[in-house]
Amino acid sequence: DAKTTQPPSMDCAEGRAANLPCNHSTISGNEYVYWYRQIHSQGPQYIIHGLKNNETNEMASLIITEDRKSSTLILPHATLRDTAVYYCIRDDKIIFGKGTRLHILP
């Protein structure tokens, strides 16, 4: 049980920001939110994680709502290579759900 809810698929135009939502309404106070992605059949790749504050790294930004019940992963300038399945995981046990299949359109 991944304990998060994500849309099954999304499209985004190349060069635009991709905003991927995740609902984790039952998250507890000390559980982090992690994002991973899987490009085709490669091994999953860590993207970013956060607890309360918004986070940014070289790959993405993570916006967590004040009540921590949801978050949004932002890929600021999506490229074709960002086409992948994106997984939102609410603790460090790394249990994958079905994720969001993101298609970047040329």
Next chain:
Amino acid sequence: EPEVTQTPSHQVTQMGQEVILRCVPISNHLYFYWYRQILGQKVEFLVSFYNNEISEKSEIFDDQFSVERPDGSNFTLKIRSTKLEDSAMYFCASSENTQAFFGQGTRLTVV
């Protein structure tokens, strides 16, 4: 950049045979994991390993499976008496504490 390496990249085995999938985690990592992904399906957790013992395992990880860290660098997954439904990609991962790093997987085909 350090990486998790898995060997072989592809293994074909006959039903009923034993297979050992090998992983070399990142050297200073303490937590190790195995996952599998049946073609077209999601990545499924099998087992986590810490301090030389299994810390968690899923329902999939039954008596057919075992893990071992034989020499302080390798981390292996053994599947005894393979079945056709064991055909999948098997991913190893390691972490220091937070994010996990995954290998590129071993594609196991049971015929």
